[in-house]
Amino acid sequence: MIVAGRQGISIYTPSPHNNVKPPFVPNFYPTVTPDDIKEALKQVKYPGFSRDIVSFGLVRSAALVGDTAKVSLALTTSDPKIPLHIKQEVDKCLRALPGVKATVIDVAVAPARTASAPGGNLGGNAGAPKTIKYAIAIASGKGGVGKSTFAVNLACALAQLLTAQGRPGRVGLMDCDIYGPSVPLMIGLDGRPQVEGDNLIPMEKHGVKVMSMGFLVDDNTPVVWRGPMIMKTIQQFVQNVKWGELDILLVDLPPGTGDAQLSLVQTLPLDGAVLVTTPQPAATNVARKGGLMFQKVNVPLLGVAENMSYFLDPTGQKHTIFGEGGGQKTADSLGTVLLGQVPLIPEIRAGGDAGKPIVVTTPNSPAAVTFRDIGDRILLQLSRKPVPGTT
Ligand SMILES: Nc1ncnc2c1ncn2[C@@H]1O[C@H](COP(=O)(O)OP(=O)(O)OP(=O)(O)O)[C@@H](O)[C@H]1O
Ligand SMILES: [Mg+2]
Secondary structure (H helix, E strand, C coil): CEEEECCEEEECCCECCECCCCCCCCCCCCCCCHHHHHHHHCCCECCCCCCECCCCCCEEEEEEECCEEEEEEEEECCCCHHHHHHHHHHHHHHHCCCCCCEEEEEEEEECCCCCCCCCCCCCCCCCCCCCEEEEEEEECCCCCCCHHHHHHHHHHHHHHHHHHCCCCCCEEEEECCCCCCCHHHHHCCCCCCCEECCEECCEEECCEEEEEHHHCCCCCCCCCCCHHHHHHHHHHHHHCECCCCEEEEEEECCCCCCHHHHHHHHHCCCCEEEEEECCCHHHHHHHHHHHHHHHHCCCCEEEEEEEEEEEECCCCCEECCCCCCHHHHHHHHHCCCEEEEEEECHHHHHHHHHCCCHHHHCCCCHHHHHHHHHHHHHHHHHHCCCCCCCC
């Protein structure tokens, strides 16, 4: 039995021949374990986030040796202030633990992806496959604004554009909505992906390679996700899916700016984010918050896409059901561009429900043309940004 007191650690071994009671130690406190240290480090938030460094996976090891707490951290950032700040906070936190008189804090810092294209990578688990040229998040903030519909149609539009440039099979779509994955239904895919060793082979439709939690969990099984599980799943979608050579990987995010968004930012260096919003203030206000989150972690905003911008009635008259100008306003306030305005039309909804995206079924419709225009703009913006070490 180990008893720790202010006087130090004394060892008391009970035996059948030894009737001596353990020494009375007035200021008793238990030995601090690595788990205790990690628990305490949950008080240290990543600068600018409400999430802590432990749940971000930045703590590599923790131990108390004598009266010295030793902690090692790994993070990826190009901002020298961040490791410094985290180190100071960790030191404060460790010194508040019982029995800790000194600290050794080792912080391994890897630079973010490139200087010109920082990629908003917070954590130490970085590792986008080198075969993926550009990874783009499709985000919104508010739910139900049509992100998944937009992501599916944009992916199909990009596949058409790249195929026309002699680059077929170079678009991927990763459905990170683990709570309500809708991409398989919207793109018309069913069944399970094949497994090759430790890797999953993405399913393919309309020239787009797709991975979704919807392929892996039963429709009727509610899944209760915790932060670390979300992180692990997103990591696996990035690292254990054989995407092959991709020019562009679109990542459809669940609504909000919570765990999934932050885990993604930590796991996959993003080359950009597209914000989807409807025109009304209820959506644009949250979209703006989402945009600020990406800017905070150095993910460049490629622009805002306004969905459900107007309804065209059979006589050809425009009705701005959700108001006007929200997309442009959001883009202006974030210092980015409005990529395009997608109409609210029954064919888009029906195409989503039937797994037949309008871009594929009616490629010459005004909506399909809008999606390809947006795709063109995104490709143009990305082509101006060199990413070393990729083909
Ligand atoms: N431009 C559009 N015209 C008509 N219907 C649309 C349009 N965009 C989306 N919808 C419909 O709106 C509904 C919500 O769209 P979707 O699921 O893509 O939104 P989401 O932002 O991904 O939602 P969530 O936040 O739950 O992930 C769907 O039924 C979809 O078919
Ligand atoms: Mg969705």
